[in-house]
Amino acid sequence: MNIYDVSKRAGVSIATVSRVLNGNEKVSEKTRQKVLAVMEETGYTPNAFARGLGLDTMKTIGILCADSSDSFLASAVYYIERELRGYNYDVLLCCTGYELETKQKYLELLLSKRVDAVILVGSNFVETTKEKNSYIADAAKRVPVIILNGFFEAENVYCALCDDAETMCRVTKSYLKAEKTDILYIGRSFSYSGIRKKEGFMRAYQEMGIKLRENQMIMLNGTIQDTRDFLIERAKQGIRESVILTSDDELAIGAIKYAGALGIKIPDELEIVGYNNSKLGICCEPELSTVDNKLEFSCMNAVTVLMKVLEGSQVPAKTMVSADVIVRNTTKICF
Amino acid sequence: MNIYDVSKRAGVSIATVSRVLNGNEKVSEKTRQKVLAVMEETGYTPNAFARGLGLDTMKTIGILCADSSDSFLASAVYYIERELRGYNYDVLLCCTGYELETKQKYLELLLSKRVDAVILVGSNFVETTKEKNSYIADAAKRVPVIILNGFFEAENVYCALCDDAETMCRVTKSYLKAEKTDILYIGRSFSYSGIRKKEGFMRAYQEMGIKLRENQMIMLNGTIQDTRDFLIERAKQGIRESVILTSDDELAIGAIKYAGALGIKIPDELEIVGYNNSKLGICCEPELSTVDNKLEFSCMNAVTVLMKVLEGSQVPAKTMVSADVIVRNTTKICF
DNA sequence: TTGTAAGCGTTATCAC
């Protein structure tokens, strides 16, 4: 059943059927009803490929994310998909892993499927050097590229993110002001936001005129257990802080497990702050104080921006939201 | 840049270009090289829509899931996407929520995009009555339908699932045999697997010839907090069991929180078993003993079955895997 | 308001 069949049955031309299909107003109510009736009774569905060919769009957005089973990224994908569907866009999901090579390859693949735009979910898509990020700029020559939680400046690239540096700085300062200066910062990666968070941490010390010791910032990219074990080992070597700030909730939970293992009392002897406000934070004991980086809001933001871009409107290349701290039971100071 | 441009530049016909593109063998090595060279230098990419129109497929599988931010479903989507990509299929993701109406609507929508098949992720797609499931059978008239973790019998519908009833029965019996008969079962929903788990629980009592008391099975569909609060209230009314079995890890964590709130010792005074082996289970304290329903394996299974179906091979309509119990710190008996 | 006909960029079936 195609548009010709419908046109025959309805006794009109295919152009008229097409007009009805596309809600064109220049069709008399009578013909429209006739055509609709035929469509209804024959259960006609337009062929999406043919339509795509004619319009050069299938109203599909490509979403790239490193790992959609990661709770933070999974939530982001969920919010974005929901928003896009509200605009009648479909989502082509592609999980790339964390290797630059595969990220590039899959981005290329998605573009070859002629998506209308691409959303890169997670700051891990933004590498440290401009050359390494050229794959993003290249893609942006073809379709709009939105980066969620990362920043890269290029034509046709739009970023929706949270002010992680500022937030981490604020949190750190809260402790420094309370004269708790022995803070351990645990980051996971050198992604854009990873770097920004670390910067914020360092800036707090700088601005407060306090010197950072060595080994006060570490990077760990393992499981909860790995983090715990690392911290236990470290404590055995005599290095213990009374505050641990982390760049994600999993690291923070690793820290909680470490405290549990060594009988360190939270929050009296050790305060811990997570990041991302993920569900993990309410599973642990004590429940985790964590930075809420307004993921849902950022996702809505990203989609809104994208829709405007696709409409042809001018929009800012960078939209930033600020974060909140969700205070639960691993902290006692006020932020 | 299209196939005509390439053919002109290479001094061949479009048919030849198409042959090169599709790895057709009836092209002399010389012409092939010439064409490839032109493609390379012009950066030609075939138009996926035109190809879709011609072949009536864009090698895309629709994945429906209620909520891709749910940690269990998110993992499933992740595994499935990864597998499908290995077969050069793309994934159109669509989150439907839990309402039958929207599930139907989105399934229809995905079909109208002419996906090659549909995978329903999560047993919540299988409703309790045959009439309500007719939307699945209808879809299966158009393309193969795979159900992950649910079972519904119909032409062209294939199911990959875990033997939840058997597993729950086995776990329950382990306790009954150890003369722990005061077990609370907490389920979440009346989805296919929800019902099967509950059945398994009941069957264990039946087969052991032990009578189930009233209120020994409850259904809770709320947050961790809700579960905790409910159990606290229940305990205050004097109803306490020494074992809690649940149909998912979140419910189990709610139970852990309840025990924590009331100072009930785990596992000495209360043993708890979760279900799904999600990451949440290693965040809580004590860490959760939980049923590993082999999600990754089931997902691989589902995709393998689908590929066979698309090839035209005969495959069984139902593939079942059995589960394991992951013993951590909320239990002390042997399963 | 409606119809005709020319694309859109492939694949596939023929001839040669």
Next chain:
DNA sequence: GTGATAACGCTTACAA
């Protein structure tokens, strides 16, 4: 081996 040419099913000028 290679090249015309007819599908594929739609959108959209342009005509009427």
